[in-house]
Amino acid sequence: MATNTPNEDAASLIFPNPLVYPPIIKHQQTFIILHGRGSVAPEFGPHLLAMVASGGGTLLSTFPHAKFIFPTAAVSRATIYKRAYTHQWFNNWHLEEYTKRQDLQIDGLRASCAYIHELLRREIEIVGGENVVLWGLSQGCATSLTALLTWDGKPFAATVGMCGWLPFSNLIEEIVRENESGDDPFSHSGDDDEDTKDPLRLGSENSEIDTRKQAVAFLREHLDMNSEGDVFWDVPVFLGHGTEDEKVSVNLGREAKSCLDLVGVDVQMIEYEGLGHWYSQDMLRDIFQFLKKSLKIDKEIS
Template sequence: MSRPPIEIETAPNPTASVILMHGLGADGNDFVPIAGELDLSAVGPVRFVFPNAPVIPVTLNGGYQMPAWFDIAATDFNVQEDAAGLRRSQATIEAVIANEKARGIAADRIVVAGFSQGCAMALLTGLRHTERLGGIVGLSGWLPLAASTAAERHAANHDTPVFLGHGRQDPMVPIARALQSRDALAALGYTVEWHEYAMAHSVCMEEVADLNDFLLRVLR
């Protein structure tokens, strides 16, 4: 990471953690407001962790350097996936998860989440993690390295609840791509809670409410 993660605790001595990865060109600050919009008091103190992606050249944007979890070469995310970049960032998120465990948070009280590129990282990392997590959340994104998921996924997270939310008018990551990801996960036997909204490439209050309900259930 280019900078340490941003952390917000809802109260001292957290007993659960939500790790939320931002999208392309943003940073950890992008989703800090969501910590104030969610009410997870029923599950006890929660630590929100907002990692910062490294600054790298992005091919799709003419090689311009910006925060990105991995390079994107084409608008078709199935083409020329940056497998090396994805796996480097996977190792970064694994280190964040390990740090939460070292601070006393049980794996099944950790949720990995992300928006857009961050969604890709949440799915990539969460499905392959070697201990059962509390949940996996993907907002306005897609399943990366889909062809290798079946071989690389870990049985520990086969039953981990997955929340996917997407905008029907998303011009950046078309909803058809997200539906393909949903169906690929369902075909592998995952329980996917699917939500779609009348929005573009963003987050709406209805989605925040649905996410709040999901987190209350998986962290209860």
Template sequence: MQRALLLMSLRASRALIPRTARRSRCSARYASAQPLGKRGVTDGSDGITLFGSEAIQNGAAPSITVFWLHGLGDTADGWAGAFVPGGGITMPSPDYKVVLPTAETLPVTLNMGMQMPAWFDIYGLDAGAQVDEAGILKAAARLEALVALEDPATKIVLGGFSQGGAVALTAGLRCPSKNVAAVVGTSTWLPLGDSYPAAIADGALERPVSLHHGDADEVVRTSWGEASKERLEELGCRVSFDTYPGMAHSACPEEFDAISSFLSSI
């Protein structure tokens, strides 16, 4: 059963996100700012960087940079379509950059050691399953290293889907960079909850957190998202938690609209 759910996760992250993005309403506000894609992120991994303008691509500091991490078994391609004009998520300014890294290819224990893009290993889907703490912290450190390369005046948003969201939440609490402004997590959970508050970086509790979850998610259960919200609130974070009726381990236009609104409020 667990392996079947994991394979559902892979199908969702690979297939449903681009299709959902194409269904989303087109935003004319910044449709004229055609992002330019670049293969290979700064750390040398396979990934995609989207630029809101040629000036940003040529080195001008963006007003906002969003780092978005895909889910288990996916790549940067799975979410790039959501951030292009009309793709679903509208950026609050034309002077933006979106960085979409691709995870390392790792053997995933739950899937009988199958090699796939993964931010960390998964041993089981039950609450008491072993947790790959070293892998989670390594992925969060990689994200923090990318953040450190950004201009200090640029607002940074850390976000991700499913396993990528778990890394974004981890980095959001631990990253010392002062320009990290907010965190977004979709269909995800907060790992290593017992390591807080000791591991929280100075100023991290001031970063608003926007969580989104389908109420029919059988991979990352909605109750995990709710428990993560409660834990973050216990720590002192400002957290919003939106649920979407009938949505499984996927995304929807209403979720993209909510993320767009959140980004415009930062």
């Protein structure tokens, strides 16, 4: 694990009460939707709920049985804003150089994922995992994807990411590709090494599964999260990204998709020509279709 100089005491982070929209009719689903850095739920939620998707329909009208939970990130210092305080799910370095100073992300990601996991557990208890969706925009997308990979509860219906990225994707990919090439960073020479007797690491038929598990285990260990299991294989992911995104390059979205593919996640990505760092009516239409399928709702979106 990388040495981490804490930029913020994770235990001191305070998450405001989420903004909650009750279902229009009987509660059957719950959507947990995360804003981006510098925003808050009361700014982000109403706009998303009000936008009409291509072909018609808003989130509220398309999913009338859904409760919408918009959490607000805790306030902490942002290194890229000269350590000014802002609402952010985690601290990080400039995305143009995202592989540098990755230790900045650890404390905030750990605390935010733990908070999101608690929301997931609560809603899964109410409506069942098959009816819960996790969704995020920008840094909220990055947090949602990390929360998925570190989740060890029951499977849930789907994860949606808009114009975001996957923290530590370069390190996760490195582990997978090193293992695929036969240069296993976890292996040791010597027949008597106890690590080589791990049943998950024996047998060519298990090698691909082992590689994926090792990569995700690295992420969990890096964040000091003691979660186990492979629930992330059972949760489909949709990523939407504008080709002209000036804040989070579409290349970061592509790398997130590639990394999730490598660890065995069922992920699809759609790029939107000419779109900047936001969502669009077309993106919402595609997300609605994806969620209808994931939630096993029959009605088609036109």
